[in-house]
Every structure is written in structure tokens, then in C-alpha cells.
Amino acid sequence: MKYDAMKHQGSKGEKYTADMVGEAAGDSGRTVQRYIRLAALSDALLEYVDNNKIPMIVGEKLSYLKPEEQEWLLEVIANSSIFPTKQQAEQLKECSANGKLNQSYIYAVLLKKESSKINVTIPAKKIGNYFPETYSKEQIEEVIFMLLDKWKENKKGVADAEDTV
Numbered sequence: 001m002k003y004d005a006m007k008h009q010g011s012k013g014e015k016y017t018a019d020m021v022g023e024a025a026g027d028s029g030r031t032v033q034r035y036i037r038l039a040a041l042s043d044a045l046l047e048y049v050d051n052n053k054i055p056m057i058v059g060e061k062l063s064y065l066k067p068e069e070q071e072w073l074l075e076v077i078a079n080s081s082i083f084p085t086k087q088q089a090e091q092l093k094e095c096s097a098n099g100k101l102n103q104s105y106i107y108a109v110l111l112k113k114e115s116s117k118i119n120v121t122i123p124a125k126k127i128g129n130y131f132p133e134t135y136s137k138e139q140i141e142e143v144i145f146m147l148l149d150k151w152k153e154n155k156k157g158v159a160d161a162e163d164t165v
Contacts, residue, residue: 034060042070054083061089065096072103082110 034056038046040063049059062084065073073092077083084092088109095101131140 031056037063040064042067042074044074045070048077048083055086058084058086058089061086061093064093065101069096069101069106072101072106075103076106076110080107080111084110 037060038049038056041049041059045054045059045062048054049056054062062070062073069092073084091109092101092106095105127140131143135143
């Protein structure tokens, strides 16, 4: 409300209204604009934003979806317990703007598994105590992978034993 009142005063000040309101509240002008945009979200999606299950930036992107599309999204969330990421929300927003968003596309976007490669780096200081100083990087990696293979086999054996009990 304060934003609307200040916006309609008829004079151009030094700052944009959203920046002034944000500054008074300890936020940026862009954050104020996001809050205003969130008003276009359905109550259920807004509740997810309030409970931090959906980040505010994602909520802002989702606010551009039509009410029916937001209901479809809610159904997908309810059925899968998967919440959209910023990238997925941008995809949905773009598809909605083109008039091509449907329920099956929402399912496809949210349920699409990201091909995330795991890249682990272990500092030499942390593993230095476990290997002789004469071991090369390749030798250390070989030992680590051998131990991981044994661990994996052992874990599989434990899981198989639990299944038969």
C-alpha cells in the first residue's frame, strides 16, 4: 500500500519508489518489486513461498503462470513432493508466455532428473595422514577406489541379507 501511495504522488524524485520503500524496510527495490509480483501467486503457492519450500525468486517466476497453470503445478507438487528450481520456473514461465504450457509439460519439467555429475575434491592435508609420503596421486586414487569398491560390495551384501530376513 505504501508503495502504491508513493508511486502516485505525481513527481519524479531522485529514486524509484520501489527503492525508497525497500530502503525504509531494509530491502532492495528489486525485492519490493518481487513482493508485489508474488501477489499474483495462488494462495497455496504463496504459502510454499512463505514456508521457504519455494524460494522467493522462484515464486516470482511462477507468478507469471495463469491461475489454471498454477493449479496444475500445485497438483504436480502434491503428487511428487518436488518443488521447482529457478531454472525450471523460468522454463515454465517461458512456455506459459508462448501459450504452450500444459499439465504434462509441467510434469516433464519437474520430474526430469538432472544429470548431475558428482565431483569430489579432497584436500591433500586431510588424506595425507592415511598414505605414505612416497605415494603418488595415482596410487592414492587407486587405493581410494579399491576401498570404495569393497565398501560398495559390503553394503550390497548387507542390503541383500536384510531382504532375506
